[in-house]
Amino acid sequence: MKALSLIPVKIRLKEDWERNLFFLALSQFIVMAGMNACVPFLPLYIRELGVSGESAERFWSGMVFAGPYFLSVIFVPIWGNLGDRYGRKLMIIRAILGLSLAMFLMGFARDVWQLFLLRVFQGATSGFIAANLGFTVANTPSDRKGYAVGFLQSSHSAGSIVGPLVGGFVSDLFGFRVVFFLVAMLSIISAILISAFVKEINKIHNEHTEGVLKTFRQVASTPSLRYPMIMIILGQIGIFMTFPLMPFYLEYLGAPKGILSTLTGIVVGVAGVFNIVFAPIWGKWSDRKEIGNLIRKSSLILSLAMFLHAVAFNYLLIIPLRVVVGICLAGLVPLLYTYLGKIVDPEKVGSIMGFASSANLFGSLLAFLGTALISPNLSLPLNFVISSAVLLIVFAFTPKLSHKKTDK
Secondary structure, eight states: OTGGGGSSSOOOOSSHHHHHHHHHHHHHHHHHHHHHTTTTTHHHHHHHTTOOSHHHHHHHHHHHHHHHHHHHHHHHHHHHHHHHHHOHHHHHHHHHHHHHHHHHHHTTOOSHHHHHHHHHHHHHHOOHHHHHHHHHHHTSOGGGHHHHHHHHHHHHHHHHHHHHHHHHHHHHHHOHHHHHHHHHHHHHHHHHHHHHHOOOSSOOOOTTSOOHHHHHHHHHHOHHHHHHHHHHHHHHHHHHTTGGGHHHHHHHTTOOGGGHHHHHHHHHHHHHHHHHHHHHHHHHHHHHSOHHHHHHHHHHHHHHHHHHHHTOOSGGGHHHHHHHHHHHHTTHHHHHHHHHHHHSOGGGHHHHHHHHHHHHHHHHHHHHHHHHHTGGGSOHHHHHHHHHHHHHHHHHHGGGOOOOOOOO
């Protein structure tokens, strides 16, 4: 337990929700480490599969990153609705096993089309983060929801640190394909942990839960739900439109090509370090302070940080900027999730969080499609200017947030 003292939050396992949170966070760390292990080299893996030329590399990097989101945007709300009906723990395990199978098959891809189609398959079968979030919000006391979401965000970020660093190192030493097989194995370990140690407190077997379309109409017609969904979409676009371009941008700024995977892992990982530290802090603040004001601050600083990426003149300057991104990224989208968790009725939380995750995925899809279709026609710095402008729109939307409970 001494190792746990390094985590900047107090861990107590006296109550069921606390024990659940610990093992859910541990499993999320394992899964996110696995998923992010391929991040540093994915654009370079595309080169290995036969894609050449700067425009083609940018196009396929965007498409491959976007792949999981094409179908996950549709399926995540469906899985969330099924979780409300038949149990959320079951949906978590199903999502992890789907991810494991997809990653295992990616290790055998022979061309970029196979890789792209397997990424699409991953999106249809996974949805782990949405399931984990829905379970946590539904099984955590109301006055600790912000803390719980922040704690999950810390595990998400910890995995995001370890994954790129290990993935970049392993791919440089043993090749890209080994990493995919490693991810599949880690995912199965995570599923075993969930099955053995997580207990669903507020277990629901309600086959009369509202359908997906009815829930969608409620989201679309309720301002307190509609606006945070829009902000999640815009936030994801602003954050992730430049994500697949990071190896190319570091190369553009003069980073040594021989260690490009490792450097990309460091740049991605450093944001995760500060995400870990600040996620529980943002979470605790959201349990005590006005959430809209916190979202306003995080979105504005993120917008400024993205703009400064565009004017950087050396690849080393990207590192302190990623520190700022990590701090504010720990707040923006998790705070919007916390906001939704506090205003939604418990019996609907899985469905609403499914739509929130779908909004997250849809924003990521638009971001990566922007990378594929728009980025080849722009200079690399201009992509960061666009990201900054989108995040500024999120800042402008914050006065629309309300703290009233939604009607049942």
